Amino acid sequence: MNKTELIDAVASQADLTxxxxxxxxxxxxxxxxxxxxxxxKIALVGFGSFSVNKRAARDGRNPQTGKTIKIPAKNVxxxxxxxxxxxxxx
Numbered sequence: 001m002n003k004t005e006l007i008d009a010v011a012s013q014a015d016l017t018x019x020x021x022x023x024x025x026x027x028x029x030x031x032x033x034x035x036x037x038x039x040x041k042i043a044l045v046g047f048g049s050f051s052v053n054k055r056a057a058r059d060g061r062n063p064q065t066g067k068t069i070k071i072p073a074k075n076v077x078x079x080x081x082x083x084x085x086x087x088x089x090x
Contacts, residue, residue, distance in 0.1 A: 046084035
């Protein structure tokens with residue numbers, strides 16, 4: 001499902017216009033992005049939680065040449081599914 005399909009699904013399920021659903025989805029994405037940038041954790045009970053983990057710098061290997069390269073440290077986004085979502089999918 002892409003963003004447009006998600007907007008259509010939200011609009012039909014919540015009895016919203018597509019424009020209102022688009023604003024709601026974009027507001028969720030923007031709010032989530034801002035919170036994760038600040039290092040906050042977002043927990044949606046039953047659905048899951050988003051958090052930011054720091055990945056340390058490390059040495060890697062170029063698979064084509066075999067040469068060792070430095071991979072810089074960076075922040076990665078982690079999603080852990082909630083129990084309700086897990087049971088709904090399984």
